Amino acid sequence: NGSRLYYANLTSSFAGTFLGFEAIGVSRTDDVAGAAASVKAAWSPPVLISRQSATTFSDKEQVWVDNAATSSFFGNVYVCWADFRSDSHGRAFPTPLKIAVSSDGGDTWTVHQVTPASDNGINTQPDGCTVRTDSHGVVYVFGVANRNGQTFEAMKRSFDGGKTWSGTLQLIAPxxxxxxxxxxxxxxxxxxxxxxxxxxxxxxxxxxxxxxxxxxxxxxxxxxxxxxxxxxxxxxxxxxxxxxxxxxxxxxxxxxxxxxxxxxxxxxxxxxxxxxxxxxxxxxxxxxxxxxxxxxxxxxxxxxxxxxxxxxxxxxxxxxxxxxxxxxxxxxxxxxxxxxxxxxxxxxxxxxxxxxxxxxxxxxxxxxxxxxxxxxxxxxxxxxxxxxxxxxxxxxxxxxxxxxxxxxxx
Known part of the structure; x- marks a missing residue:
């Protein structure tokens, strides 16, 4: 049914209309040539997929599309990011890993919190995330996180198109x-x-x-x-x-x-x-x-x-x-x-x-x-x-x- 290009970015609005620091916006286009030629109308208006508050800073996002036709979830779109929830700058700095999923071409999104929010310097949640899919539709999300004061490369997986995610964070390497x-x-x-x-x-x-x-x-x-x-x-x-x-x-x-x-x-x-x-x-x-x-x-x-x-x-x-x-x-x-x-x-x-x-x-x-x-x-x-x-x-x-x-x- 053709190709669609997605673009995810941090986004903010004018003073008086935006409560948080920055949100995650996703745009898409079916006219890649027009988009490359700077035709504004080639892009859809961005959809804000993160839920914001006065102390929420959504950051370090990445977007990926399940692009293998053998997958049962071919065409699903996934966006991961770190959800910084406090501007206290202290030891209590809740930052869960969020993943948003769209199964209708980017029109609507379901957001999942896939880790706890706790972040105290000893145990932190994955940041700097990367998300990918294999040919069977398994979704993998990676980040760098602390456990008991040691930093690790870490991973979570989903086997049902992003509806549910593996419970324990898999620690790959210190x-x-x-x-x-x-x-x-x-x-x-x-x-x-x-x-x-x-x-x-x-x-x-x-x-x-x-x-x-x-x-x-x-x-x-x-x-x-x-x-x-x-x-x-x-x-x-x-x-x-x-x-x-x-x-x-x-x-x-x-x-x-x-x-x-x-x-x-x-x-x-x-x-x-x-x-x-x-x-x-x-x-x-x-x-x-x-x-x-x-x-x-x-x-x-x-x-x-x-x-x-x-x-x-x-x-x-x-x-x-x-x-x-x-x-x-x-x-x-x-x-x-x-x-x-x-x-x-x-x-x-x-x-x-x-x-x-x-x-x-x-x-x-x-x-x-x-x-x-x-x-x-x-x-x-x-x-x-x-x-x-x-x-x-x-x-x-x-x-x-x-x-x-x-x-x-x-």
């Missing part, structure tokens, strides 16, 4: 977040003082070889990547795990970054027929820096591996290593630190892979900003710069770069 706590940002950074936040450094990216669109050649192998700092600062790794039995068991974590790279965010994709894997990551290529005086090189890397008949990966190669840029040339809106977002992304077909990453090559460092940012950490008095007059014109000009890459071993 993971350690990276970086040094920045007291001004209130968040960890890994490139240096006043650096780019890396909250979701350890969040999962997942894909499944579900044989879309027919489902006929599915292997249903699951590929999972995340970043880990258990070896310590400046020794961060992009780890990858595989499952060939619906997530019941997993291969041991394997480091897949190139030598000299300190991965910041990573994402993975597997071709629908399960023969090729594509990996993208952002990485810093210099150690953590205790001042703002020197460049902080950032690169985007795309890699490829072949999948054997047994599901193992082999023949890793780099398809692209982007031009290096200085992360100091990026900025939060308030200027007090760098900003590189929270994600990279990858997708795969039977003949090529595609990827997007954060890129700093077109941004210029601003020494006045460097000095001011450092002063906020060490207590010296430096006037707040005016970027329009005190900085190069391209300060803050970070970008999203992307590319498509033919299968190197067809």
């Amino acid at each position: 993971v350690t977040n990276a970086g040094v706590f920045d007291p001004v940002l209130g968040r960890p950074v890994m490139d240096g003082v006043a650096g780019a936040r890396n909250d979701l450094f350890d969040a999962p990216s997942v894909d499944i070889a579900n044989g879309a669109p027919t489902g006929g050649d599915a292997t249903n192998e699951i590929v999972l990547t995340y970043n880990d700092a258990s070896l310590g600062l400046n020794h961060e790794r992009a780890l990858l795990q595989l499952s060939t039995n619906r997530g019941v068991t997993w291969s041991a974590p394997a480091a897949v970054q190139s030598a000299g790279d300190r991965p910041l965010y990573s994402a993975v994709a597997i071709s629908p027929n399960g023969t090729d894997v594509y990996l993208v990551y952002n990485a810093f290529t210099a150690p953590y820096q205790t001042d703002t005086a020197n460049p902080r090189p950032l690169v985007g890397v795309v890699k490829h591996a072949d999948v054997s008949s047994g599901g193992a990966l082999a023949n890793w190669s780099e398809l692209n290593r982007g031009a290096s840029g200085d992360a100091r040339g990026s900025s939060q809106n308030n200027l007090v630190g760098e900003f590189l977002g929270d994600y990279v992304y990858a997708a795969a077909t039977r003949t090529y892979g595609a990827a997007v990453w954060n890129d700093a090559r077109n941004g210029a460092d601003c020494p006045a900003i460097d000095a001011w940012r450092l002063s906020l950490r060490i207590g010296t008095s430096v006037p707040r710069p005016a970027p329009g007059t005190d900085c190069p014109a391209t300060f803050g000009n970070s970008d999203i770069f992307g590319g498509s890459y033919a299968d190197p071993t067809p």
Whole structure:
């Protein structure tokens, strides 16, 4: 019955009509060409699927459609997100994982709370979620969560099209977040003082070889990547795990970054027929820096591996290593630190892979900003710069770069 493209995003309204911080909105289009040409009428008005209050912040959403015709739930749409319910900023910060399901093309949605709300720093609920489906219609949602003070990659599944979800959160592997706590940002950074936040450094990216669109050649192998700092600062790794039995068991974590790279965010994709894997990551290529005086090189890397008949990966190669840029040339809106977002992304077909990453090559460092940012950490008095007059014109000009890459071993 044709194709439909869905778009999920954080959304807010004008003052006086919106009670919460931000909500989750989902739009869709049956006219992809028109949407790509910026025809506004090609898109439906967004449907607000999250339930908001004055203290609710819906965040870190992802949308996925069951796109394998062999599935009994073919066409179902799933959106997952973290439902931050309090602005107290204390130890009691309830944040359940929510999943919304639509079975009528995005017209109506049913929202499920699939974890408890408790979040006390010792036990937290999955954040940075990823949702996928296999060729049988099993739904998988992944996130990073704490249990008894230890952080884990975690998973839940649904076998009935998202109506019910497995009870106990399956803990796949322990993971350690990276970086040094920045007291001004209130968040960890890994490139240096006043650096780019890396909250979701350890969040999962997942894909499944579900044989879309027919489902006929599915292997249903699951590929999972995340970043880990258990070896310590400046020794961060992009780890990858595989499952060939619906997530019941997993291969041991394997480091897949190139030598000299300190991965910041990573994402993975597997071709629908399960023969090729594509990996993208952002990485810093210099150690953590205790001042703002020197460049902080950032690169985007795309890699490829072949999948054997047994599901193992082999023949890793780099398809692209982007031009290096200085992360100091990026900025939060308030200027007090760098900003590189929270994600990279990858997708795969039977003949090529595609990827997007954060890129700093077109941004210029601003020494006045460097000095001011450092002063906020060490207590010296430096006037707040005016970027329009005190900085190069391209300060803050970070970008999203992307590319498509033919299968190197067809």
